[in-house]
Structures are given as C-alpha cells and as structure tokens.
Amino acid sequence: MTPAADDPIRVAVSTVIFSVRTREDRDVLMIPLVRRTRDPFVGSWALPGGWLASDEGLGLAAGRTLAETTGLAPSWLEQLYTFGDLDRSPSRVVSIVYWALLRSDLVEAQREAVDAPENVAWFDVDDLPQLAFDHRHIIDYAVWRLRNKAGYSRIAAGLLPDEFTLAELRAVYETVLGRRLDPSNFRRLLEGSEALVPTERFRTGSHRPARIFRYNSEVELADLGPLGSS
Amino acid sequence: MTPAADDPIRVAVSTVIFSVRTREDRDVLMIPLVRRTRDPFVGSWALPGGWLASDEGLGLAAGRTLAETTGLAPSWLEQLYTFGDLDRSPSRVVSIVYWALLRSDLVEAQREAVDAPENVAWFDVDDLPQLAFDHRHIIDYAVWRLRNKAGYSRIAAGLLPDEFTLAELRAVYETVLGRRLDPSNFRRLLEGSEALVPTERFRTGSHRPARIFRYNSEVELADLGPLGSS
Numbered sequence: 200m201t202p203a204a205d206d207p208i209r210v211a212v213s214t215v216i217f218s219v220r221t222r223e224d225r226d227v228l229m230i231p232l233v234r235r236t237r238d239p240f241v242g243s244w245a246l247p248g249g250w251l252a253s254d255e256g257l258g259l260a261a262g263r264t265l266a267e268t269t270g271l272a273p274s275w276l277e278q279l280y281t282f283g284d285l286d287r288s289p290s291r292v293v294s295i296v297y298w299a300l301l302r303s304d305l306v307e308a309q310r311e312a313v314d315a316p317e318n319v320a321w322f323d324v325d326d327l328p329q330l331a332f333d334h335r336h337i338i339d340y341a342v343w344r345l346r347n348k349a350g351y352s353r354i355a356a357g358l359l360p361d362e363f364t365l366a367e368l369r370a371v372y373e374t375v376l377g378r379r380l381d382p383s384n385f386r387r388l389l390e391g392s393e394a395l396v397p398t399e400r401f402r403t404g405s406h407r408p409a410r411i412f413r414y415n416s417e418v419e420l421a422d423l424g425p426l427g428s429s
Numbered sequence: 430m431t432p433a434a435d436d437p438i439r440v441a442v443s444t445v446i447f448s449v450r451t452r453e454d455r456d457v458l459m460i461p462l463v464r465r466t467r468d469p470f471v472g473s474w475a476l477p478g479g480w481l482a483s484d485e486g487l488g489l490a491a492g493r494t495l496a497e498t499t500g501l502a503p504s505w506l507e508q509l510y511t512f513g514d515l516d517r518s519p520s521r522v523v524s525i526v527y528w529a530l531l532r533s534d535l536v537e538a539q540r541e542a543v544d545a546p547e548n549v550a551w552f553d554v555d556d557l558p559q560l561a562f563d564h565r566h567i568i569d570y571a572v573w574r575l576r577n578k579a580g581y582s583r584i585a586a587g588l589l590p591d592e593f594t595l596a597e598l599r600a601v602y603e604t605v606l607g608r609r610l611d612p613s614n615f616r617r618l619l620e621g622s623e624a625l626v627p628t629e630r631f632r633t634g635s636h637r638p639a640r641i642f643r644y645n646s647e648v649e650l651a652d653l654g655p656l657g658s659s
Contacts, residue, residue, distance in 0.1 A: 206483035208440050210523055253436035253521045257513040280656070281511045281525050283487040291483045293440055295511050295523070336655065343654035351581075424573035425566065426510070 202291045209292050212260040213248030213334075215341035216273055216299040218306050219358050219374050220321060226374045227323045230338065232330075233268045234318040239289050240331030244322070246338070247271075251295070261297040269319050271306075273299035275357035275420055279341055287333045294332075298341045300357035303371075325377075349375045352421040353394050356414050364402050364409040365389060394418045432521045439522050442490040443478030443564075445571035446503055446529040448536050449588050449604050450551060456604045457553045460568065462560070463498045464548040469519055470561030474552070476568070477501075481525070491527040499549050501536075503529035505587035505650055509571055517563045528571045530587035533601075555607075579605045582651040583624050586644050594632050594639040595619060624648045 220229045232244040249264035251257070258276060265271055276299045283293040322328060324342050327335065349355045349372060358371050369385045389395055394415050401408035419427065450459045462474040479494035481487070488506060495501055506529045513523040552558060554572050557565065579585045585605050589598065599615045619625055624645050631638035649657065 202483040204482040204484045208481060208483055210438050210440060251438060251513070251523070252434040253432040253438050254434045254515065256515060257511065257523070278510060280508060281487065283481070283525070285484065285486060293481070293487070293523075293525070295513070339655040347654070424577070425569040 202285065206291055209290065210251040211248055211292050211294045212251050212257065212264055212297070213246040213294050213337070214261045214265045214273075214276070214297045214299050215246060215279065215338055216265060216269075216271060216301055217324070217341075217345060217358065217375075218301040218321075219303050219371055220306060222323065226370060228325075228342075228374050228377075229321045229323055231269050231271065231319055231321050232328070234320070235331055236318065243331040244320075244328045244334075245331040246296070246334050247319075248294070257295055258297065261295075261299075265299070270316075271301055274302045274305065275300040275354070277421070277423070279344060280337075282333060282337060284333065294337075296337055296341070298344065300354070302360055303358060304360040346376055348421060353392075353414070353418070354421045357420050362398065362400075362411050362413045364411060366409060368412070432515065436521055439520065440481040441478055441522050441524045442481050442487065442494055442527070443476040443524050443567070444491045444495045444503075444506070444527045444529050445476060445509065445568055446495060446499075446501060446531055447554070447571075447575060447588065447605075448531040448551075449533050449601055450536060452553065456600060458555075458572075458604050458607075459551045459553055461499050461501065461549055461551050462558070464550070465561055466548065473561040474550075474558045474564075475561040476526070476564050477549075478524070487525055488527070491525075491529075495529070500546075501531055504532045504535065505530040505584070507651070507653070509567075509574060512563060512567060514563065524567075526567055526571070528574065530584070532590055533588060534590040576606055578651060583622075583644070583648070584651045587650050592628065592630075592641050592643045594641060596639060598642070 215230055217228060217230055219226050231247060233247050235241050235243050235245050247265050247268040249267065251260045255263065261276060265273065276297055279296045279298040281293060281295045324338065327338065355372050355375050359368065365386055368389065369380055369382060373380055395412050396415050398411045398413060400411045402411055445460055447458060447460055449456050461477060463477050465471050465473050465475050477495050477498040479497065481490045485493065487508065491506060495503065506527055509526045509528040511523060511525045554568065557568065579602060585602050588601050595616055598619065599610055599612065603610055625642050626645050628641045628643060630641045632641055
C-alpha cells in the first residue's frame with residue numbers, strides 16, 4: 200500500500216545500543232531488543248524507540264525512548280542515519296536512528312524502571328532473531344559503522360569501565376572487530392598514545408601484574424567536528 | 430516559542446551541493462543557495478530544499494527539491510545528518526540533510542527549468558552570506574565532512590569530469606582541502622592506485638603533455654557499507 204503525497208508523515212526515533220557481555224565464557228558484542236506487543240509485527244523483536252515529541256530534541260528523544268523501553272542510559276550516543284523508505288512500515292514513518300555504547304560495568308546496574316522487562320532481551324549481533332520493519336538492515340548498518348569507526352578512533356573505549364588493562368582494551372577491540380589482534384603490535388600502538396593515561400596501580404590475579412590505564416578525558420572518543428559544539 | 434508535545438512535526442529535506450568553480454582565475458569550492466521569498470527569514474539565503482512528500486523516498490526528495498529550486502542534478506548524493514533542534518525554526522521542522530557533488534563540467538549545462546534563476550546564486554564556502562535558520566551550522570558540518578572524507582576516499586573525483594590529468598586531480602583536492610599538496614608525493618600515491626586508469630591520450634598545451642586518466646567505474650567513490658545495497 201503506497202501512501203498518498205499528502206498523507207501524514209510520522210517521525211520515530213530508535214537506538215542501536217551496543218555492549219560487550221559475557222556469554223558462556225566468551226565476550227560477545229550484544230544489543231538489547233524489545234518484543235513488540237502490538238501490530239504491525241506483533242511478537243517480533245524491534246529496536247528500542249518511540250515517537251518523537253514536538254517539544255524535545257532528537258538526541259533527547261533517543262535517550263528518553265531508550266530509557267522508557269529498556270531502562271538503559273548510554274555512555275556514548277551519536278546519530279547514525281535516517282531511514283525513510285516507503286515500504287518500511289504500513290504507514291509513512293521516518294525513523295531517525297541513533298547508535299550508542301554502554302559500558303560493560305553499567306549494564307546490570309540499569310534495569311530498574313522498565314515496565315515489562317520480560318519483553319527486553321540481549322542478542323548477539325551475529326545471531327539475531329526475526330526482526331520487525333527494516334530493523335535488520337538498520338542493525339547491519341550500525342554494526343558496520345561501529346566496526347569501521349573502531350578502526351580509526353578510540354570509540355571502543357565507550358564499552359569499557361573507567362579503568363582497564365591493555366589486555367582488557369585489546370579484548371574489547373577484538374570483540375567489536377570480530378578478529379584477533381597481535382598483542383605486541385597493539386601494545387606498541389597504544390602505549391605511545393596521548394589518549395591513554397597510565398596509573399600507578401596494577402591488576403593482580405592468576406597472571407603477572409598488569410598496569411591499569413584510564414583514558415584522558417580531555418580527548419573526545421570520536422571527532423564530531425562542528426556537531427560536537429552544538 | 431516552544432512547541433507543545435503534540436504539535437505537528439513537519440519533515441523537510443535540504444541539500445548542500447558542492448562544485449569547484451573558477452572565480453577570478455582561482456578554483457573555489459562553492460555551493461548554490463536560494464534566496465527566500467517569504468517569511469521566516471525573507472530575503473536571507475538558504476539551502477535548496479523543500480517538504481518531504483509522503484509518497485517519495487528521502488534521497489528522491491533531496492533530488493527533486495534540488496532540481497526544482499536550482500535545476501541541478503548531482504553526480505553524487507549522500508545523506509549527511511538530520512537536524513531537529515527545537516529553536517531552528519518558528520514551528521517544529523526536522524530537516525533531513527543530504528550533501529552532494531556536482532562535476533565541474535556539468536554546472537553550466539544544468540540551468541534550465543528553474544522558475545526564478547535570479548534567486549539562485551553560488552557562494553564560496555569560505556565566504557558565505559547571511560543564512561536562514563541553522564543553515565550556516567549545517568553547511569559548516571557538510572564542509573567538514575567533505576574535507577574529512579576527501580582524506581580517506583576518492584570522493585573528490587565526483588567533482589571532476591570523466592577524464593582528467595593528475596595535475597587537475599591534485600588541483601581539485603587542493604581546492605577541497607584548502608591547502609597545497611606536494612606534486613611528486615601526490616603522483617606517487619595515486620599512480621599505483623587501482624582506482625585510476627591511464628588512457629593512451631595526453632593533454633597538450635602550454636605545458637609538457639600530461640597523460641589523461643579516468644576513474645575505474647567498478648570502484649565506488651566511497652564505501653557506504655550495507656547502505657550501498659539498499
């Protein structure tokens with residue numbers, strides 16, 4: 200059913216929020232999805248989101264609808280793309296999609312305030328269920344952008360707690376990129392970086408002690424150019 | 430005046446279309462702007478654009494409104510960002526903005542079919558007039574994205590005719606980036622590239638003959654990932 204030229208256009212906001220979670224002893228790049236409780240696509244999984252209100256900005260709407268549906272508050276939020284194909288929904292809906300990162304240490308703490316938590320579940324981005332609308336296409340694009348951006352920025356740090364060892368940082372990059380990285384090359388590349396600040400503390404345990412680092416908070420996770428100051 | 434939560438939200442589409450044009454013997458990165466003939470901002474310059482129709486896709490709407498206001502058809506069109514701040518317009522308008530490139534040899538050919546061509550003018554991106562709405566901010570971001578992208582893709586080729594010499598290619602990069610590039614470094618970097626196909630023809634004139642190249646059309650100007658196939 201094709202809409203007519205002057206049919207109403209509704210504006211929605213959705214968010215693809217990534218976190219690294221441990222599943223069966225393995226770190227996995229995951230996103231939360233919300234099971235739809237009404238048509239269209241009742242019973243299918245969909246991205247967290249909702250309608251844009253006239254009196255809220257786009258990023259605020261992304262944060263609000265994410266909190267309302269999943270109880271999560273992102274550590275990084277950035278606009279991804281606006282999807283508006285005619286056939287993506289029975290009526291004409293333009294979806295402004297954000298992508299977000301959630302620090303792994305904050306996932307479990309943020310489950311209060313969700314009405315129906317049984318309708319929210321986390322999924323491996325490489326093993327997704329049946330999805331409503333064009334949300335599979337949207338997620339594919341978000342994963343591609345995250346992997347791409349991880350290659351030239353320190354965006355993956357948005358998935359880590361404040362402090363971490365180089366091995367932990369490498370592990371999160373490996374999970375995002377989906378491939379192993381050479382430990383000594385990785386160390387060489389990162390140790391000279393101004394963005395990484397060594398602390399005087401060490402992680403001890405079954406391995407030899409590993410120095411704990413934190414990120415220099417004066418360096419942005421990614422350069423948004425003129426948007427950064429808006 | 431802040432809109433109420435359930436006021437209507439209107440969706441507009443605008444395009445920042447770049448071309449390299451010669452001004453007083455100098456190549457300049459320029460964009461066309463349209464003078465507004467009604468309020469708000471009557472008399473100010475604005476980006477070409479218009480309202481999204483319910484029965485057209487976003488990219489098609491960008492192309493249509495660009496053609497209607499300026500008569501131009503882009504050689505490259507890509508979604509830039511969606512702007513939706515509350516105070517960007519007296520009523521609530523969300524603008525999905527595209528950025529585009531126009532080959533320098535096609536600018537003059539495309540001026541038919543514009544109702545009021547005296548309301549369209551080209552401006553140096555570094556010397557813009559007073560702009561309506563948040564269009565100055567939008568253009569700043571588009572210029573930043575183009576310059577950024579020119580650093581890691583062959584996007585600037587979208588500003589050139591089908592065939593060109595290495596000196597012409599370097600000149601367009603210099604104009605986009607706003608700085609001089611070393612001729613021998615540039616030649617070394619580009620000559621080995623698979624994207625560049627040498628022809629057996631040469632440009633002759635006041636300088637020594639220069640080989641004419643064309644781009645390998647099987648290589649995309651920029652990688653759009655999963656969006657490229659949509």
